Amino acid sequence: MSVSDELSRLGTLHQQGVLSDAEFVRAKARVIDDGAQTVAPPLAFARLNAFRRARADRWIGGVCAGMSVASGLAAWFWRLTFTLLVLCGGTGALLYLLLWILVPTENEPASMRGPSASTS
Numbered sequence: 001m002s003v004s005d006e007l008s009r010l011g012t013l014h015q016q017g018v019l020s021d022a023e024f025v026r027a028k029a030r031v032i033d034d035g036a037q038t039v040a041p042p043l044a045f046a047r048l049n050a051f052r053r054a055r056a057d058r059w060i061g062g063v064c065a066g067m068s069v070a071s072g073l074a075a076w077f078w079r080l081t082f083t084l085l086v087l088c089g090g091t092g093a094l095l096y097l098l099l100w101i102l103v104p105t106e107n108e109p110a111s112m113r114g115p116s117a118s119t120s
Contacts, residue, residue: 006031052106053099061100 007028014024054065057075064078071078085092 003031003034051103053103055106061096062105063096063099063103066103066106 010019010024010027010031013019014021019027051070052066053062054069055062057065057068059065059079064082065075067073067078068075082092082096085095
């Protein structure tokens, strides 16, 4: 049942006197909140949007380490996958190169930055 259908059903129940004013307000808020939660993007999209090339566990460009963080799988799995794809027609090299170019690097942690440039 859609949100608008549930709201109209609640309005009908309220007009018939089945629901008090306070019950109607609580039920309406619950239906609207539930409808807003279904619109939220799935976790997979949030993880995909947060995908960055890693700085810490990088071997070449940080793509495999970044995919490790984004997917929850070990970095060696992604390295092995890209290696196998390189051996299968070179698609792994092309894909890795595109990800290296298109995916931004994660922000550098403050502990890895050098001394501040301010002078006293």
